[in-house]
Amino acid sequence: MGLLDKEFSDGNIVIAKVDDLMNWARLSSIWQLGFGLACCAIEMMATSASHYDFDRFGVIPRNTPRQADAIIISGTVTLKMATRIKRLYEQMPDPKYIISMGSCANCGGPYWEHGYHVLKGIDRVIPVDVYVPGCPPRPEALLEGLLKLQEKIRNESLRKKTA
Amino acid sequence: MKKTEEIFELLKTEFCEVILGLDKETPTEPIISVDSMQVHNVGAFLRDNDELNFDSLMVLSGVDDANGIKVKDEDGIDMISGGTLSVYYHLHSTSWKHKITLKISTPRQNPKVESVYNVWRTSDWHEREAFDMFGIIFLNHPDLRRILMPYDWEAGYPLRKDYKNPEFYKGMKVPY
Numbered sequence: 001m002g003l004l005d006k007e008f009s010d011g012n013i014v015i016a017k018v019d020d021l022m023n024w025a026r027l028s029s030i031w032q033l034g035f036g037l038a039c040c041a042i043e044m045m046a047t048s049a050s051h052y053d054f055d056r057f058g059v060i061p062r063n064t065p066r067q068a069d070a071i072i073i074s075g076t077v078t079l080k081m082a083t084r085i086k087r088l089y090e091q092m093p094d095p096k097y098i099i100s101m102g103s104c105a106n107c108g109g110p111y112w113e114h115g116y117h118v119l120k121g122i123d124r125v126i127p128v129d130v131y132v133p134g135c136p137p138r139p140e141a142l143l144e145g146l147l148k149l150q151e152k153i154r155n156e157s158l159r160k161k162t163a
Numbered sequence: 164m165k166k167t168e169e170i171f172e173l174l175k176t177e178f179c180e181v182i183l184g185l186d187k188e189t190p191t192e193p194i195i196s197v198d199s200m201q202v203h204n205v206g207a208f209l210r211d212n213d214e215l216n217f218d219s220l221m222v223l224s225g226v227d228d229a230n231g232i233k234v235k236d237e238d239g240i241d242m243i244s245g246g247t248l249s250v251y252y253h254l255h256s257t258s259w260k261h262k263i264t265l266k267i268s269t270p271r272q273n274p275k276v277e278s279v280y281n282v283w284r285t286s287d288w289h290e291r292e293a294f295d296m297f298g299i300i301f302l303n304h305p306d307l308r309r310i311l312m313p314y315d316w317e318a319g320y321p322l323r324k325d326y327k328n329p330e331f332y333k334g335m336k337v338p339y
Contacts, residue, residue: 079332080313116321117312118330120339125189 002070019157025154026069026095027058030146033068033088034061038075039137042101048138057146065091070149072142072156073128076104076111090124099145099151103135110135167193170215177208192264192305194251202252203303206282209254217254218264220283224251225293229324231271243325244254248274248297262281268298278304296322332339 016024036044047158048054048061062068065088077085088094095107100122103109108120124127132145165173171185182205183196197205209217215305227321233245234305250263278301279286291310298320301307309316318329328337 010215079335079337081333083313083333108339116326116337119335124335 015129022153022158023156026156027150029058029060030070030097030149030153031058031060031062031068031090033065033071034063034069035088036074037077037081038104040074040100040105042140043136044072044074044101044142047142052139052143054143054146057143057150059146065089067090068092069095070097070099071100072099073105073122074101075136076109077122078117079089080117081118082119082122082125082161085122086125097129098144099123099130099132099149100127101132101134101145102137103133106131106133113134164259166261167195170263171195172263173207173212173215174208179207180307181205186266188288192262194264194266196268197268199250199269200251201277202267203277203279203282206252206279209263214257214259215261216256218257219255220279220289221253221262222251223253223279223286223289224292225249225279225297225299225322226251227297227322227324228268239327240327243271243323244271246271246303248299249323250293250299252279263297275300275302277298277302278307282305291317296320303316 035055040076048059056093065071070093071089071090073085083142100106104111104118104124108115108118111118113121119125131150134141137145165326171182173270174182178201178298181201183198185193185195200218210216226249228247228249229243231243234242234277236242248263249266249268253262254265255262262295267276274297276299278290280301280303285307287304288310290304291307294301295308295309295311300336308314312321313332316332318332319326321328330337
């Protein structure tokens with residue numbers, strides 16, 4: 001996309017489509033809800049820490065759903081928790097994005113058969129944008145998931161929300 | 164430090180018919196069976212006696228013995244009728260360094276046990292878990308409600324051998 005290549009010679013004026021500008025702003029500051037569930041949350045925290053540095057993509061954990069753009073479902077979702085996650089999701093302002101991290105959040109993972117307490121996939125409760133496979137996924141995998149989400153946001157239109 | 168046999172003899176002289184027996188044929192430690200309505204008194208004695216001093220309840224666990232008769236209910240679903248549920252108490256003395264295991268059995272149809280909350284506070288959440296998973300009622304427990312499953316879970320007790328998971332919980336499909 002690129003915004004700066006449309007720069008005029010004096011450097012003070014940039015021409016861009018509103019879509020591109022909004023998308024650029026959104027994808028560059030995906031503030032995630034500070035929310036972890038299980039072992040995937042440890043990997044998510046490692047991704048946030050200095051070595052993998054989520055912050056370089058503009059991802060900052062927020063303490064309230066009302067200030068968050070994205071929620072990373074990082075771990076096993078029990079039926080008890082699923083009702084709470086739904087509530088959190090509904091409290092987030094639009095536009096909101098969901099990354100489902102790890103096998104448990106994707107499809108129930110190892111609990112798929114005998115987990116009487118586990119929701120077999122968070123997409124049964126809230127709409128998922130990006131699924132990150134792994135058990136748990138390495139930080140690189142989560143970063144790739146985030147890049148996929150950014151790609152998705154980059155192609156959004158104001159008239160029609162796709163992600 | 165005392166052996167289980169010595170502890171059993173001590174209990175037998177103190178409580179007579181409340182102590183139901185000693186099972187030494189277990190692969191782990193010997194198990195002393197106790198009357199389910201007197202287990203709190205036995206526990207208090209075990210804790211307060213200077214020669215025993217069982218000050219720590221390491222774990223309290225519920226067990227479905229599944230020793231009833233397998234029957235089918237009107238919908239053709241397998242059920243277990245009769246038999247018992249059990250509770251095991253693993254005790255440890257931090258001063259004498261000895262351990263014993265207590266056991267109670269209670270009828271599956273109406274499982275009731277005296278709570279040992281007033282003897283070992285540890286048992287609070289352990290008993291709640293045994294209630295949550297097996298439906299064992301602990302009499303005189305101060306706050307006996309589910310601890311892991313949702314408070315409004317109506318499908319029964321998940322660790323019973325004849326438990327059937329529901330199709331839906333609050334509109335969410337439960338099976339894979």
